[in-house]
Amino acid sequence: MVDKKQTETLTETKVIDTTKRDDLSFLGDRFILLEIYGQNLGKRRDIIDDCIVIGRDEECDISVDDPSVSRKHMKIFKESRMFFIEDLGSTNKTYVNDEMVTGARRLENGDRVKMGNTIFKFISSKDMEAEYYDQLYQFSIRDGLTGLYNRKSFDDKLESEFSRCKRYGHSMSLAMIDLDHFKQVNDTFGHLAGDAVLTNLAKLFGRYFRSVDFIARYGGEEFVVILPETPLTGAVLTCERIRMAVAKNEVYVNQHTIRITISAGIAEYSPEMKSPEDIIAAADIKLYEAKNNGRNRVES
Secondary structure, eight states, rough: OOOOOHHHHOTTTOOOOOOOOOOOOOSSSOOOEEEEESSTTTTTEEOOOSSEEESSSSSSSSSOOOTTTTTTOOEEEEETEEEEEESSSSSSOOOEEEEEOOSSSHHHHHHHHOOOOEEEEEETTOOOHHHHHHHHHHHHBBOOOTTTOOOHHHHHHHHHHHHHHHOOOOOEEEEEEETTTTTHHHHHHHHHHHHHHHHHHHHHHHHSSSSTTTTEETTTTEEEEEEEEEEHHHHHHEEEEEEEEHHHOOOOEEEOOOOOOOOEEEEEOTTTTTTTHHHHHHHHHHHHHHHTTTSOEOOO
């Protein structure tokens, strides 16, 4: 008779017993780790490789910003259409359904995985619960009007990217973009027309910035963009293209044609900067120069 523990776990020699086990293929090929307790409630991490390492280190396949998580905390790997989890000698250990993981253990759809103070649910991406939590998470990180990231998301992302630059010497540019004379749009055409202009502009940004660029609504008619691995010259070129596109763009609202321009200030990360606030301040100074020098321009 096969011992129940033996069928649910792998031995220390990593021999996998696949007898009398159904694989998870009937739930689809895509599984995720859904954060159900932690700093990013509802955030999903897609498991896209056959073996992923998860931990606090930014070089991990899935990085978790939790000081109670070890740099390389655990790994999840796929074999014979089944998923297994293994602790990597972490300080606070890894738990599945409140049981400490020793060796490698098989994962089932719906299992709770705890690492440090963060808890995930291992779940099929087709599961309705995953969709529900994903919607909650999107509501928490997105601006309700434009659909861009909100101020809190920007602050978190900038801190992460700034730390990456500081640690690994990577490059990064930051662009602050403001609509010129936007108050006149609201005063002349109404706030609903102003909202339409902001929404239209957000869509235009999406066509010109890269998918890796982080675009957020900073407040009111001001936007901010993090451009990872981008030197100042590249950021200026991109913002110039967007500035020209916005100047040619027309927004039609209630039989009115509205035209708008933007001003942008750009700063590049430098090792002398001590905190994310330094690069924000540098970009803000350049935005002020763009406004002071006539608007509808990019300063760097």
